[in-house]
Amino acid sequence: MAHSAIAPAPLSPPAVLKLPIRAILPWAAFFGLLMLVLLYFVGAEQGATSLLPGAGVHEWVHDGRHLLGFPCH
């Protein structure tokens, strides 16, 4: 009896590692936002909206913006 109770255990695959949500959230909130700001500057700044004056950012990332699929001008 003891054997039959133990036998199925090795057949079930080992538990998959999960990272606790609590550990991820602070990184996701801070760095996620930072990355989105970077994406905004590559993808949209000085197009429809401008945070900085002029067109320097737009002109500098111009080719990348077109080729990565963002609306440019």
Next chain:
Amino acid sequence: MNSLTVRALLVRGMLAGVAAGLLAFGLAYLIGEPGMNAGIAYEDAHTHEHGMELVSRALQSTAGLATAVLVFGTAVGGITALAFCFALGRIGRFGARATAALVAAGAFATVYLVPFLKYPANPPGANDPATIGKRTTLYFLMIALTVLLALAAVLLGRRLAGRWGNWNATLAAATAFLVMIAVAMAFLPAVNETPKDFPATALWQFRLASLGIQALLWSTFGAVFGYLAERVLEPKPATDAVPANAERTAAAAH
């Protein structure tokens, strides 16, 4: 420890994004620039205002392009690594590398491919500059909508998996996703501004180049990040042999 794991994965995601960005920049320079130049040539032939160039074409097509693609790669690499942290162990019994591949493929589809099908990339001269506001709003709305619908589909699949089994649940969730995307595409306004005499070959090649650049970026990211993440999360396979033997030798010596 877990917070440090997240940090380690985030850093590796950004590094994998830089590697992916480097390759994507190379491809963009080779196959993307001809379309850019064709578009600019059309633009120059059809507008009478020739403003002073802020950044020369030589800089735009090299350093400027590299900056844009590398920053894009780093940023999406970091975000995708964070998405990977959430997905690991929560989307099925996949190891680190398989999860990385799935998350990268999902990110490519939701952030680029599906929005591209509705609002494809355009070379210079193919759009009316006056509608940039509308086009920007629609493009980012389409990305946000696709990402949200994909997340909803993943949650739906997880919920159905218990009752229907993984295969049927995945099929059902994918079908639901495609139906919702089709509805969204049908209702969102179309953008068809390409001038009648814009060179069709240049437009087609430009869009194909854009697709290729993004596909290369995301597949490189998935492969490199999967390798790096596995080394963080499952260090055993690579280093098992030496420490295990050393331990056994040490135990035998005692």
